[in-house]
Amino acid sequence: CSRKKPVVALSTCEAEYIAASLSACQGVWLKNLLEEISEVKCNSVTLKVDNLSAINLAKNPIAHGKSKHIEMRFHYLRERVSNGTLKLEHCRTDLQVADLLTKAMTVETFKRLRNLMCIKSLDNMN
Secondary structure (H helix, E strand, O other): OOOOOOOOOHHHHHHHHHHHHHHHHHHHHHHHHHHHHHOOOOEEEEEEEOOHHHHHHHOOOOOOOOOOOOOOHHHHHHHHHHHHEEEEEEEEEEOOOHHHHHOOOOOHHHHHHHHHHHOOOOOHOO
């Protein structure tokens, strides 16, 4: 379904922060589901983010110029990071395996990302 986005980000840092906040909701939900259906207890969820500014914004609970106009609902990310149920890690751009499904790239990059996703070429299957 195509629709207008309810929020406009003013910077890439803010856009990544909002995306990370929405992903954090899904990650925490999946963690709770896993704990309900199995006896596996998970202390925290690790979320990989490719923007260091967004990670620093989430880890720094002090409001400042970059975050004063971000809606309160997106600060869920900050809350989860501060109470330890969510950990943020930096993921370099060249390791973004999802780019394989969303962007045009060279054959070498395609093969490297395909291998990182553990997808085998049909040429290798007999």
